Amino acid sequence: MKTIELIVPCYNEEKCVRLFYEHILEVFDKLQDYKFLITYIDDGSKDNTLYEIKKVVSASADNTRGGGIQYISFSRNFGKEAAIYAGLSRCSGDYVALMDADLQHPPELLNDMLYAIEVEGYDCASARRVSRKGEPFIRSTFSKAFYHIMNHITSIDLVSGSTDYRLMKRNVAEAIVSMTERERFTKGIYSWIGYKNKWIEYQNVERAAGKTKWNFFGLLKYAYSGFIAFATTPLRGVVYLGMLVVFLSFVFAIRLYISAIHNPQVVRTGYSGIMIVMLFLGGVIITILGMIGEYLARIYMEVKGRPIYIERESYMKETETAEKERET
DSSP, X not given: OEEEEEEEEESSOTTTHHHHHHHHHHHHTSOTTEEEEEXXXXXXXXXXXXXXXXXXXXXXXXXXXXXXXXXXXXXXXXXXXXXXXXXXXXXXXXXXXXXXXTSOSOTTHHXXXXXXXXXXXXXXXXXXXXXXXXXOHHHHHHHHHHHHHHHHHSSSOOOTTEEEEEEEEHHHHHHHHTOOOSSOOHHHHHHHHOOOXXXXXXXXXXXXXXXXXOXXXXXXXXXXXXXXXXXOHHHHHHHHHHHHHHHHHHHHHHHHHHHHHHOGGGOOOOHHHHHHHHHHHHHHXXXXXXHHHHHHHHHHHHHHTOXXXXXXXXXXXXXXXXXXXXXO
């Protein structure tokens, strides 16, 4: 019997932890040839998320259908990307799935994903929203613009409506973990590593409980991080911008020279023109330096080699097994 390990990042999801577990029980009652293992990643929650996870661990002790419940708890909030990395780096299942605790990633899709991998021969299967019903209009608009821009200025191919919800073979998870950069953008990593992937479409689903932790500015920051992580176009673009400024300056100089020949009286001190040119060039230089500085900041963070996350406590099946072996 193969094991499907579900990696579930949680941040202030105390109302969803048990709901998610109960829903998974219902889904796997229909998947008789598989057992599940849930790995909750508590991303430094400020509510009772960890307490609820421990309650589910205790409640699932006698459940023979599942492979059990385990968890990793961070010392603080490191972000969803760090939570995904932590789960994938410690996974042990035959197949690995990334899912949200709020049930906006329908567990029922696991059946279609398994069919794509085991019958159709794909390495992984990913969920893609084909509608954004219930989502604010401005968020949907900016999301579509983000995918359009990313696909035109980077080497990766992002599918509009794609989510982090994905079922994959173990070697795909290992490939994702092998990319150890600190500034992570999982959607871009999915595209970069390749592998044969099938998209499973579904309609947008409302949260089972609680409130979303993503606001507009948080999503904007996430999009910006992904843009910097995979786009070198801005660095190349400043070169063309510099060339354009030089060309415009050359044209302006020719224009002044022609004006001086035909009408010398027109040529005056030129104070206003000089100030405009200086301000323009100053703005261009500051913009270029700011762009270069942003990339240097990312390099600086990578060179320091800080851990992607710090673990405060955990309960993992691998640890439990090792302890039992030591006792025997």
